[in-house]
Amino acid sequence: xxxxxxxxxxxxxxxxxxxxxxxxxxxxxxxxxxxxxxxxxxxxxxxxxxxxxxxxxxxxxxxxxxxxxxxxxxxxxxxxxxxxxxxxxxxxxxxxxxxxxxxxxxxxxxxxxxxxxxxxxxxxxxxxxxxxxxxxxxxxxxxxxxxxxxxxxxxxxxxxxxxxxxxxxxxxxxxxxxxxxxxxxxxxxxxxxxxxxxxxxxxxxxxxxxxxxxxxxxxxxxxxxxxxxxxxxxxxxxxxxxxxxxxxxxxxxxxxxxxxxxxxxxxxxxxxxxxxxxxxxxxxxxxxxxxxxxxxxxxxxxxxxxxxxxxxxxxxxxxxxxxxxxxxxxxxxxxxxxxxxxxxxxxxxxxxxxxxxxxxxxxxxxxxxxxxxxxxxxxxxxxxxxxxxxxxxxxxxxxxxxxxxxxxxxxxxxxxxxxxxxxxxxxxxxxxxxxxxxxxxxxxxxxxxxxxxxxxxxxxxxxxxxxxxxxxxxxxxxxxxxxxxxxxxxxxxxxxxxxxxxxxxxxxxxxxxxxxxxxxxxxxxxxxxxxxxxxxxxxxxxxxxxxxxxxxxxxxxxxxxxxxxxxxxxxxxxxxxxxxxxxxxxxxxxxxxxxxxxxxxxxxxxxxxxxxxxxxxxxxxxxxxxxxxxxxxxxxxxxxxxxxxxxxxxxxxxxxxxxxxxxxxxxxxxxxxxxxxxxxxxxxxxxxxxxxxxxxxxxxxxxxxxxxxxxxxxxxxxxxxxxxxxxxxxxxxxxxxxxxxxxxxxxxxxxxxxxxxxxxxxxxxxx
Amino acid sequence: xxxxxxxxxxxxxxxxxxxxxxxxxxxxxxxxxxxxxxxxxxxxxxxxxxxxxxxxxxxxxxxxxxxxxxxxxxxxxxxxxxxxxxxxxxxxxxxxxxxxxxxxxxxxxxxxxxxxxxxxxxxxxxxxxxxxxxxxxxxxxxxxxxxxxxxxx
Numbered sequence: 001x002x003x004x005x006x007x008x009x010x011x012x013x014x015x016x017x018x019x020x021x022x023x024x025x026x027x028x029x030x031x032x033x034x035x036x037x038x039x040x041x042x043x044x045x046x047x048x049x050x051x052x053x054x055x056x057x058x059x060x061x062x063x064x065x066x067x068x069x070x071x072x073x074x075x076x077x078x079x080x081x082x083x084x085x086x087x088x089x090x091x092x093x094x095x096x097x098x099x100x101x102x103x104x105x106x107x108x109x110x111x112x113x114x115x116x117x118x119x120x121x122x123x124x125x126x127x128x129x130x131x132x133x134x135x136x137x138x139x140x141x142x143x144x145x146x147x148x149x150x151x152x153x154x155x156x157x158x159x160x161x162x163x164x165x166x167x168x169x170x171x172x173x174x175x176x177x178x179x180x181x182x183x184x185x186x187x188x189x190x191x192x193x194x195x196x197x198x199x200x201x202x203x204x205x206x207x208x209x210x211x212x213x214x215x216x217x218x219x220x221x222x223x224x225x226x227x228x229x230x231x232x233x234x235x236x237x238x239x240x241x242x243x244x245x246x247x248x249x250x251x252x253x254x255x256x257x258x259x260x261x262x263x264x265x266x267x268x269x270x271x272x273x274x275x276x277x278x279x280x281x282x283x284x285x286x287x288x289x290x291x292x293x294x295x296x297x298x299x300x301x302x303x304x305x306x307x308x309x310x311x312x313x314x315x316x317x318x319x320x321x322x323x324x325x326x327x328x329x330x331x332x333x334x335x336x337x338x339x340x341x342x343x344x345x346x347x348x349x350x351x352x353x354x355x356x357x358x359x360x361x362x363x364x365x366x367x368x369x370x371x372x373x374x375x376x377x378x379x380x381x382x383x384x385x386x387x388x389x390x391x392x393x394x395x396x397x398x399x400x401x402x403x404x405x406x407x408x409x410x411x412x413x414x415x416x417x418x419x420x421x422x423x424x425x426x427x428x429x430x431x432x433x434x435x436x437x438x439x440x441x442x443x444x445x446x447x448x449x450x451x452x453x454x455x456x457x458x459x460x461x462x463x464x465x466x467x468x469x470x471x472x473x474x475x476x477x478x479x480x481x482x483x484x485x486x487x488x489x490x491x492x493x494x495x496x497x498x499x500x501x502x503x504x505x506x507x508x509x510x511x512x513x514x515x516x517x518x519x520x521x522x523x524x525x526x527x528x529x530x531x532x533x534x535x536x537x538x539x540x541x542x543x544x545x546x547x548x549x550x551x552x553x554x555x556x557x558x559x560x561x562x563x564x565x566x567x568x569x570x571x572x573x574x575x576x577x578x579x580x581x582x583x584x585x586x587x588x589x590x591x592x593x594x595x596x597x598x599x600x601x602x603x604x605x606x607x608x609x610x611x612x613x614x615x616x617x618x619x620x621x622x623x624x625x626x627x628x629x630x631x632x633x634x635x636x637x638x639x640x641x642x643x644x645x646x647x648x649x650x651x652x653x654x655x656x657x658x659x660x661x662x663x664x665x666x667x668x669x670x671x672x673x674x675x676x677x678x679x680x681x682x683x684x685x686x687x688x689x690x691x692x693x694x695x696x697x698x699x700x701x702x703x704x705x706x707x708x709x710x711x712x713x714x715x716x717x718x719x720x721x722x723x724x725x726x727x728x729x730x731x732x733x734x735x736x737x738x739x740x741x742x743x744x745x746x747x748x749x750x751x752x753x754x755x756x757x758x759x760x761x762x763x764x765x766x767x
Numbered sequence: 768x769x770x771x772x773x774x775x776x777x778x779x780x781x782x783x784x785x786x787x788x789x790x791x792x793x794x795x796x797x798x799x800x801x802x803x804x805x806x807x808x809x810x811x812x813x814x815x816x817x818x819x820x821x822x823x824x825x826x827x828x829x830x831x832x833x834x835x836x837x838x839x840x841x842x843x844x845x846x847x848x849x850x851x852x853x854x855x856x857x858x859x860x861x862x863x864x865x866x867x868x869x870x871x872x873x874x875x876x877x878x879x880x881x882x883x884x885x886x887x888x889x890x891x892x893x894x895x896x897x898x899x900x901x902x903x904x905x906x907x908x909x910x911x912x913x914x915x916x917x918x919x920x
Contacts, residue, residue, distance in 0.1 A: 127916075410908045410912070417909075426917040608807070613901075
């Protein structure tokens with residue numbers, strides 16, 4: 001074993017203070033000296049760090065950061081340095097499984113695919129293709145999502161396709177669409193190299209994107225460090241470094257953000273010229289936030305008025321600003337509306353579209369951006385607008401199908417609705433790829449009941465046996481990162497290629513091959529009778545080239561990229577085309593946004609009810625490239641602590657684990673660093689309940705109950721925290737998944753579920 | 768002056784719409800978005816109703832039971848099965864149209880009367896009635912294909 005640093009003990013490594021150009025530091029961890037290195041990028045968070053995979057004798061033996069990569073300048077975090085061992089895990093799925101007489105038994109690929117195809121055909125005959133749904137991931141590659149998108153939209157013609165990205169990044173996309181007319185982050189990570197101030201809202205970046213946090217830490221250690229404002233109810237690693245930390249009560253993001261904007265407008269810290277030239281809706285927004293005086297904010301949120309003023313002064317006077325938001329915003333009440341307030345801050349101050357200023361509506365997963373771009377979730381490929389007939393025609397031309405083949409009569413079905421249709425029995429086949437909903441969905445008892453239904457045919461493709469594969473009718477063994485070639489795009493629009501380094505184990509196949517094979521066996525054909533995918537797609541590079549055409553003229557323009565160009569050097573940011581052959585660091589430099597009626601990805605929503613706006617409504621607004629300033633008033637959470645359930649529960653992530661730990665749980669070191677779930681409670685609450693560190697606690701909500709060892713301290717009284725990663729695949733001796741407790745409800749615009757609050761009660765269990 | 772007659776219609780329509788949203792919210796608890804948004808929209812109509820009441824006093828409302836009958840007719844049949852949600856949303860939409868039309872008529876009178884307060888109340892309430900209709904229509908469009916083509920009894 002050779003490693004350049006111990007990322008378990010020292011998560012972020014040594015400081016290299018700087019301003020301007022972030023110095024390189026190559027992090028490496030190999031168990032043996034590789035005989036060669038293969039270019040890739042890390043898939044264990046949304047940061048998308050460029051890395052090389054070390055290979056010896058056809059086996060992955062380690063990773064190292066790519067010094068030339070603009071995202072990480074050589075660095076890797078603990079998950080990236082350790083998580084790759086999962087590829088070599090002896091318990092990988094290597095053969096298809098079919099349920100026979102109630103048991104999953106090994107089968108051939110031909111048997112498994114035949115079963116899926118005959119089931120599909122029967123359902124289409126009897127109930128139309130709308131009886132088939134897909135639930136995918138933020139883990140597949142771009143080419144795979146695009147294949148899946150075409151299979152679903154042009155092949156089957158079902159509106160029911162979404163990803164677990166609905167649970168993690170739907171609000172990021174929704175907020176960008178609300179303000180700017182289209183998905184797409186306006187800034188670049190390089191903005192952090194020079195910025196004067198940073199705002200993190202509901203984003204524990206220190207744990208979530210460790211390498212991006214290294215960049216912030218290095219700025220804080222260098223000359224002219226940026227001022228840091230953190231909004232988070234918990235005293236996280238990120239909050240510890242804040243110049244000002246605002247800790248609002250759970251579910252009160254809107255009052256805090258409205259209060260900040262009110263102070264900034266009132267003090268005249270706004271850029272009137274920019275507002276006038278490039279935005280719509282200022283007067284309405286001003287009116288909405290005006291009610292939120294510092295004392296009113298303090299009363300409702302618990303954030304002291306003087307701290308709010310201090311934060312407003314920093315955010316109002318800095319000459320450049322980078323803001324980020326994540327699950328503390330996206331998975332809480334009024335998610336989209338609160339995320340939009342971050343965009344508003346930048347628009348009001350004119351801090352957008354230039355070096356040093358950027359907004360990161362963050363993603364959670366490594367390839368979530370592609371789920372959105374390629375139409376494998378509730379969006380259409382190339383950020384096209386389902387309400388715009390011209391956009392549908394463009395897709396129909398690309399795929400050579402009739403436009404009516406592509407479902408666009410109402411918004412594509414979002415994940416929570418998709419599960420509801422399964423529950424009600426109108427979706428009769430659910431195909432799950434690369435995700436483990438029986439740990440990650442809210443209200444797990446309900447989710448288990450749905451997947452166990454007799455009349456729901458469940459296909460799961462995954463690399464490992466999980467809580468979800470256990471309830472499948474067919475399990476397909478999937479090849480993963482390192483075992484296949486493809487591209488993916490990080491939250492900063494940076495596209496990386498990940499080359500195949502080793503063969504997949506046993507008979508495992510890539511998701512790409514599986515979807516293309518399904519298309520071939522279903523005999524999907526275009527208008528002229530040619531096979532839909534298989535006539536032109538032999539390799540993932542063919543799919544990438546087809547994808548480039550799909551993006552031509554759209555904001556996510558890939559037409560200037562190729563496998564050759566992405567190989568070697570750094571990742572490249574879209575848009576990349578003839579005009580910007582090396583990609584573009586900032587969108588909207590000219591203050592012209594993607595809101596033009598013929599270009600926009602959406603005609604917008606009512607932020608309070610979620611009602612979709614029509615083209616006619618939009619015509620009346622006629623934004624012509626201006627951004628929207630929108631705001632709403634506060635609404636209390638739908639479930640609040642009461643006498644029976646007196647505590648707030650919030651859930652979240654740990655630095656050492658990713659998602660449901662299917663990969664990170666298989667690394668000895670990551671597992672040892674965070675071996676089990678726990679419930680964190682305040683010292684005051686612990687004293688009240690007579691609880692000490694390590695006591696076993698029953699935590700109960702209206703949905704279910706779980707048992708967790710207690711961890712005492714570093715959290716506000718009245719609030720308990722449970723990490724969501726832990727399920728049952730490696731430890732089933734007690735109920736412990738946080739999502740046994742969470743609520744089935746979602747944001748009206750982004751449809752993202754509310755994981756960040758629920759009312760619970762606790763008591764100590766006597767052994 | 769027959770304004771009082773229409774104020775009575777409006778007053779009762781807003782009340783019926785508020786009650787109907789509340790009813791649908793409770794009936795469809797298994798659809799979390801329906802439950803929560805209908806709660807919210809019921810509260811909107813309740814607030815409108817309160818605002819209308821002050822004009823009812825000012826112009827001596829003539830009480831009307833017509834909207835009451837309309838609601839009873841609409842939600843008359845005991846519904847069950849896959850069509851229930853779509854049909855309930857359908858009826859809510861019809862009730863919302865009744866409210867909207869009353870507001871249009873009242874606005875014409877408010878202009879003639881030069882009653883600035885009534886004009887302002889119309890502006891506030893009518894905009895939200897439109898948003899109620901928009902939400903209903905969006906949700907109806909979403910539910911329709913799955914309900915009519917795929918769902919069974």
